[in-house]
Amino acid sequence: MRRILDFLNDVSLRAYVRLQVFAAQEPVRLRASLTSLVLALAFFLPSLASADIADHIVTVGMVALPILVGESARRKVAPTE
Template sequence: MKTFFRDLSIRAYVWLQIFAMQEPVRLRAALTSAVLALGVLVPALASQETAHTVGGVLAVVLPIVVGESARRRVTPADEE
């Protein structure tokens, strides 16, 4: 069982390195969204305020959308 988890963690690490080299814009958008989700959504869920939750969702979705549009602009034309 220990070997399985070690193998799984090594595979995830290698996959993340490959993904970071191939998709840096998408990775930055995902990391930004994760930080915003932790910083905005978790406290908003504790207080149950709708405005905070809606604002948090928008703050998390916006970097993903912007990251995807930026990725399309920097991706070579032959990769369509």
């Protein structure tokens, strides 16, 4: 059991460090991803209650839009060191 806990601790620490490096190197992409995640939770979860296909299409559009705008803005921003 101890080996499993050590493995899970190691994986979580590696993921945390990779997230920190990603946030330092790609802040625009991280903000776009977090915005899309919040929009996905705000729009997709309530739309599951209804069977209306228009809600699902709007949800996909609203989640994809920040990612597309973030990628466009990322090209215009100088990379950080």
